[in-house]
Amino acid sequence: MKNTIILFLTILTIFACKPKVEKAKEDNTTTVSLDKNSIKKVDVHTHYEFNRDYLPKFFEDWNMKGVLVDVAHHTPEGVGRSWSEYVALQKKHPDLFWLCSSLIGAGIDNPDFVDKEIARLKKEIEQGAKMVKVWKNFGMITKDKSGKFIQIDDERLQPIFDFLAAEGIAVMAHIAEPIQAWRPLDDPKNPHYGYYNEHPEYHAYKHPEIPTYETIIAARDNWISKNPDLKILCAHMGSMSHDVNMIAEHLDKYDNLYVEPAARFGDLVGQDEEKVRAFFGKYQDRIMFGTDFGNHIQQDSLSATELAAERAYLEEEYTLRWQYLSSKDSVEIRSQKSEGLGLSEEILQKVYYQNFADFFEVE
Numbered sequence: 001m002k003n004t005i006i007l008f009l010t011i012l013t014i015f016a017c018k019p020k021v022e023k024a025k026e027d028n029t030t031t032v033s034l035d036k037n038s039i040k041k042v043d044v045h046t047h048y049e050f051n052r053d054y055l056p057k058f059f060e061d062w063n064m065k066g067v068l069v070d071v072a073h074h075t076p077e078g079v080g081r082s083w084s085e086y087v088a089l090q091k092k093h094p095d096l097f098w099l100c101s102s103l104i105g106a107g108i109d110n111p112d113f114v115d116k117e118i119a120r121l122k123k124e125i126e127q128g129a130k131m132v133k134v135w136k137n138f139g140m141i142t143k144d145k146s147g148k149f150i151q152i153d154d155e156r157l158q159p160i161f162d163f164l165a166a167e168g169i170a171v172m173a174h175i176a177e178p179i180q181a182w183r184p185l186d187d188p189k190n191p192h193y194g195y196y197n198e199h200p201e202y203h204a205y206k207h208p209e210i211p212t213y214e215t216i217i218a219a220r221d222n223w224i225s226k227n228p229d230l231k232i233l234c235a236h237m238g239s240m241s242h243d244v245n246m247i248a249e250h251l252d253k254y255d256n257l258y259v260e261p262a263a264r265f266g267d268l269v270g271q272d273e274e275k276v277r278a279f280f281g282k283y284q285d286r287i288m289f290g291t292d293f294g295n296h297i298q299q300d301s302l303s304a305t306e307l308a309a310e311r312a313y314l315e316e317e318y319t320l321r322w323q324y325l326s327s328k329d330s331v332e333i334r335s336q337k338s339e340g341l342g343l344s345e346e347i348l349q350k351v352y353y354q355n356f357a358d359f360f361e362v363e
């Protein structure tokens with residue numbers, strides 16, 4: 001069992017964009033009234049890198065499909081990706097998954113940067129990519145030759161976004177981090193306490209060279225306004241999850257913007273439920289469902305017990321989010337407690353499926 005726990009911690013911390021383990025509440029006395037299978041679902045933000053024999057049945061039980069989201073990140077050797085793993089898994093389960101490629105700004109000073117990136121993206125679109133992810137390395141990590149952090153509104157990237165807009169390929173944007181990353185984190189009940197303890201390199205408060213939250217968000221907003229024809233899905237509630245009013249202002253301002261709450265359910269649960277309920281009501285056509293769940297270890301490296309535990313963990317975590325969105329049960333996610341939103345079936349259908357289907361132009 002100890003090995004299993006260590007394994008899970010490894011699985012959950014390998015990628016920086018993975019959430020902290022979100023614990024189910026201990027007092028499991030309430031029940032979800034609506035059957036989880038009754039609403040068609042898509043998890044728009046997953047990282048299932050390797051096959052699991054349980055996946056088809058698991059997704060069928062949840063009446064769910066998923067988008068496999070690649071993340072390009074810096075490694076000591078250069079740029080790391082999991083694209084080929086995601087392509088292989090999507091090929092194995094074409095009815096279960098869609099693909100999201102990725103873009104990183106490493107090499108932006110090279111004269112052939114744009115041509116090379118567009119050629120690569122063309123190939124990956126042919127392989128099935130329906131979306132391209134840009135990650136928080138823009139703004140916080142990757143620097144150009146002059147030593148400046150590359151912001152997402154950098155002119156040198158614009159031809160790539162023009163290309164994606166022309167192709168009708170959406171961009172998933174994980175730009176910046178939750179605002180708490182720029183603040184001291186002394187309270188273990190802070191929903192991001194665990195993550196920044198495990199990943200101090202992204203705790204911007206401790207790295208004064210990292211641009212401010214406001215600088216990165218302003219660059220992100222400038223990029224959105226410069227690209228009105230690009231379909232943009234802001235992952236993690238656009239790093240504005242601490243305040244649904246701030247998300248609302250952005251959705252009002254930019255018609256091409258959508259949001260999904262992967263790894264930020266704790267921030268929503270931490271806000272007044274009436275306010276969050278009203279937010280979901282008003283923006284029911286602009287919110288999708290995402291989790292950030294996945295795996296990063298090959299199936300044959302895990303024992304049957306470990307695989308069963310992994311599946312049980314996913315079941316528990318998807319249930320918790322379903323409970324929060326569909327019921328008025330009391331829920332606890334990342335030490336935040338609240339009453340569930342009890343969204344109507346119509347809103348659940350949109351958030352869990354229809355908004356994605358319209359955005360991705362799939363049936």
Ligand SMILES: [Zn+2]
Nearest residue numbers: 017018045292
């Ligand atoms: Zn992610």
